[in-house]
Amino acid sequence: MKRTPKHLTKHYMPLVLWREDLDEIISILQRREGAIQFVADDYTFEKLDELETHFGVRDKNELKITSTKPYVSLELNDKQAWLFVSADSQDASGVFFELDKVLIARQRRFPALYTFWFTSLLNIFIIAMSIFYNQQDKTAFVQHHNLVCRLISCIHFGAVGCLRSHVALLDNQDASSRYD
Numbered sequence: 001m002k003r004t005p006k007h008l009t010k011h012y013m014p015l016v017l018w019r020e021d022l023d024e025i026i027s028i029l030q031r032r033e034g035a036i037q038f039v040a041d042d043y044t045f046e047k048l049d050e051l052e053t054h055f056g057v058r059d060k061n062e063l064k065i066t067s068t069k070p071y072v073s074l075e076l077n078d079k080q081a082w083l084f085v086s087a088d089s090q091d092a093s094g095v096f097f098e099l100d101k102v103l104i105a106r107q108r109r110f111p112a113l114y115t116f117w118f119t120s121l122l123n124i125f126i127i128a129m130s131i132f133y134n135q136q137d138k139t140a141f142v143q144h145h146n147l148v149c150r151l152i153s154c155i156h157f158g159a160v161g162c163l164r165s166h167v168a169l170l171d172n173q174d175a176s177s178r179y180d
Helices: 018-029 048-055 092-105 114-137 140-162
Strands: 008-011 036-040 043-045 063-067 071-075 083-084 166-168
Touching: 008 092, 018 036, 018 048, 018 063, 018 092, 036 048, 043 048, 071 092, 071 114
Parallel strands: none
Antiparallel strands: 008 083, 036 043, 036 063, 063 071, 071 083
16 A cells, blocks of 8 residues: 655735746746746747747736646636645655745735635625714714715725736836835
């Protein structure tokens, strides 16, 4: 009887990956001598420079990076990322943990703020507070305050939905101008 190793997977909340982060991911995968592919918008590329040439210098919201030896799949989209490393080689856990270290460092701060449940609860709280204050005092100030709270709630819900993870293929962007 022989134990079968399990595949390694991990889910990440929104990420912001810059060109140097992608270069680090590529260097981790190239050390294992596997073929690397990039898939974006129904196009497959063998090199990151080809991807950058095709799409130009702009952000990408969806990107899939795959490699062989061991099989690695990193899928990035608007709101999350998935890392999968096959357990078919002895070096699989090393690759997984090296990639995990890079990805964890690039997760947006306070990832719980980007979840649907948090924004929903925040909106319910704001609306409940506006209704409570509306029943307590019918002055024009409170009615104006209620309107502002409801507008802020709607704007917040829409804004958090628009916050996305992305991959920036910018080489020359100043690190001080980057945002999380």
